Amino acid sequence: MRCLLLCLLILPNLLRAEDLEVDVELFLAVDVSRSMSPAELEIQRRGYAEAITSPQVLDAIAHGLLGRIAVTYVEWAGEYSQRVIVPWTLLSTREEARAVAHQITARFDAGLRRTSISGALLYAAGDFEHNGFHGLRRVIDVSGDGPNNQGRPVTRARDAALEAGFIINGLPLMTTDALSQIWGIPDLDIYYQHCVIGGPGAFVIPVLDWDQFANAVKRKLVLEIAGVTPQIQPVQFTPPVAYDCLIGEKMWEQNRAYFDIP
Template structure:
């Protein structure tokens, strides 16, 4: 009995790994549905890569209380279609930014079917659990070029995320081409404001042309990592009251044959 007691006393105690504290846990949810063509997917990857390496973005990160954030970059489309491009990792230095940017820029994955913002939000919330980090804020950054058309209603997942303390910001891609005219809606920024974003200080940064994309990503990242007052832009369209957050699902139902594509 004494020997067993001695063995137990000398046996190394294995403690659970301690989460790394960061200023922000940032989940970048990037739309790669088939309404995005190959050139747009490449512009999107390059835009994120450039913004993450921007000196002003890195300065905003360093100005935080801890001077570091945790970030992951995940591509999304349908309800069960998500791809991890950059797993959760620290972003604090120029080298960190370069490593992440190179990983994103090197990705040449094809587009995936459907558009499920609700699926992206559900996946994001799960991803934060046991990611190895504890942030002062937890932010889900959603970019997309159309409304939710698969999975649960987006407001259901938005409300669940807000109730759990997440902030959801939006980057509606309102660029115009043949695919966006068919699959998108003209007031996507208003859709995001009413149906997608939520939490303290949540905001929308619309992108009206791909030339604006790198600057919009940069502005959005600086706002998110520094918790500055949200960027506000005057809406282009009158807002229906109440806004129909099921517009994407209704479009898919009305055009069931065609919606086999995105």
């Protein structure tokens, strides 16, 4: 019996020891909720593909301690709506980067309903297990154009991920259109700071215009791969003393009549 218990304790570590060590395991969680137009969804895919194959990102990978990272690209919307576009993949060479970029842009899918940042965080945290890699850092990178409005409160999912040792960074999409007037909030960068991100060196890079998207992703990836903490201040708002991290859920209740069937 004692031998059996010892084997059960040692076995997970033995399995983990077989994983390939990388500088960082990077989970790219990309919002595809229906508040984003088909054109915006395409801009996102092309922006990530451009950033991943950029000289700056490849140089950041090459100058890491091990010179390689692991990456996955997953689109998310509602609580249980996660779509894997690129499964966990080794990224260390220009050829591997081009292969990942090709997977991202091979086709362009339609958006999905609702916005559950908490669902994306919970899915991401579980997806690291048994992915075949062991990173010196484990980073969940969340982009999104609105606050959480489905699933458990985002702070609960964030706190669980932080307790498990993850770093969460944010790319709030603060572009404006007719849908953002209904479902968006003007201080989304502050929402991400207070309610979404966390861990050593966590940061937010806001995007105010779609023309900025590819460069923002490139900068974010370089910082995440290099493990550098940027000095980024909120774009246009001063953080309040307290912040209502349930604002998205309250907005959904207020605006859900848009989706109710008569």
